[in-house]
Amino acid sequence: MATEMSDQVINLLYAQISADNNLRMKSELEFNELVKNDPSNFVYELISICLNNSNDKLIRQAILLHLKRLVPQFWSIGFESFVGPHTVNQDVKQFIRSSLLQLISDPDSMIRNGVNYAIVQIAAVDYPDEWPSLLTDIYSTATSDQSSDFAKLGSLALLNDLFDDLITEEQLFENNVALNVISSCSLLLSKNDNISIKISIFKLLISLINSLSNSDISSSNARIAFINNAIGELVNICFTNLKNLMNEDFINYLSMVSLKGTIYDCINELYSSFNQFFESNTVLTNDLWNFVLSDLKLLTQPYSLLISKESDELNHFFKDTEEFIQQNIGQNDPSFIIIDFISNRISSFTNLSSVAVSYTHLRAHETRR
Numbered sequence: 010m011a012t013e014m015s016d017q018v019i020n021l022l023y024a025q026i027s028a029d030n031n032l033r034m035k036s037e038l039e040f041n042e043l044v045k046n047d048p049s050n051f052v053y054e055l056i057s058i059c060l061n062n063s064n065d066k067l068i069r070q071a072i073l074l075h076l077k078r079l080v081p082q083f084w085s086i087g088f089e090s091f092v093g094p095h096t097v098n099q100d101v102k103q104f105i106r107s108s109l110l111q112l113i114s115d116p117d118s119m120i121r122n123g124v125n126y127a128i129v130q131i132a133a134v135d136y137p138d139e140w141p142s143l144l145t146d147i148y149s150t151a152t153s154d155q156s157s158d159f160a161k162l163g164s165l166a167l168l169n170d171l172f173d174d175l176i177t178e179e180q181l182f183e184n185n186v187a188l189n190v191i192s193s194c195s196l197l198l199s200k201n202d203n204i205s206i207k208i209s210i211f212k213l214l215i216s217l218i219n220s221l222s223n224s225d226i227s228s229s230n231a232r233i234a235f236i237n238n239a240i241g242e243l244v245n246i247c248f249t250n251l252k253n254l255m256n257e258d259f260i261n262y263l264s265m266v267s268l269k270g271t272i273y274d275c276i277n278e279l280y281s282s283f284n285q286f287f288e289s290n291t292v293l294t295n296d297l298w299n300f301v302l303s304d305l306k307l308l309t310q311p312y313s314l315l316i317s318k319e320s321d322e323l324n325h326f327f328k329d330t331e332e333f334i335q336q337n338i339g340q341n342d343p344s345f346i347i348i349d350f351i352s353n354r355i356s357s358f359t360n361l362s363s364v365a366v367s368y369t370h371l372r373a374h375e376t377r378r
Contacts, residue, residue: 024036025037044079053105084097115159187220
């Protein structure tokens with residue numbers, strides 16, 4: 010139920026997008042005065058309005074944009090741009106943190122993106138001391154059978170953002186963040202058929218690989234042992250999921266092409282960062298190399314349409330072109346997906362070739378003996 014305060018805030022937010030310049034300026038001044046006088050109550054009202062799905066999407070999105078500005082100013086003196094003098098009190102902080110985690114399941118991707126930004130902002134000063142359950146809560150949402158697909162997509166995107174801005178080496182290794190991410194991704198892949206979710210999983214794994222490769226692995230034997238096991242697990246995850254997609258019928262779906270391209274991105278990142286693993290596991294590398302070669306053969310028909318510039322036929326070749334374009338704003342040309350698709354495989358093929366060829370020569374030499 011809307012309160013008098015929430016009605017006032019909503020009216021101010023509408024006024025801020027008014028074409029009337031005087032009304033817009035007046036509402037912004039009143040808005041800023043209200044938050045300055047009582048940031049706890051005002052931010053509480055903002056989040057409460059955002060939680061209500063029946064409110065105008067534009068207003069909910071505007072709230073998250075305001076939150077992006079208000080958190081550094083009133084949340085904690087840990088922010089360089091803190092202005093105070095009042096801060097958000099602890100009870101309201103807890104309400105906001107739990108509400109934001111609830112909002113990562115919103116059907117609107119712009120809402121989820123705004124929420125993720127706010128969570129990363131707050132986590133920069135609150136995690137882990139004041140928000141110790143953050144990562145556990147995200148893992149739980151991502152892997153729960155009760156979570157909606159939107160909740161899983163939001164959780165995966167949030168983890169990806171946190172890797173860029175928050176996770177330290179100690180958390181990665183000694184606090185088992187890397188292990189938990191791999192386990193969560195493996196579990197989610199085993200029981201989920203949603204292509205968008207699978208793409209998000211492999212994008213998260215790419216971020217994990219980047220973090221691992223930029224870490225001081227040699228600083229302890231425990232880290233070295235973990236890396237050896239983790240890279241093997243990651244390669245197996247990639248290879249298993251690629252083999253599950255090794256079906257000629259899948260080549261007619263842009264979503265499948267995009268998923269396979271992301272998996273190849275993951276393999277290329279693994280090879281680029283940990284090529285010694287592939288060099289010391291020649292049998293697996295040779296199997297993977299042969300798989301990539303077979304996979305390239307599936308591209309013959311769409312590639313022929315691409316180089317012949319038969320764009321209409323290429324569009325009709327794929328059975329989900331319209332749906333894919335709707336779900337992937339900015340990617341309205343299947344030819345770009347095919348180009349990336351081919352590029353990813355050629356990179357994988359090239360990366361794995363030296364190891365695979367050496368393995369083949371060794372086997373031939375052993376056979377002659």
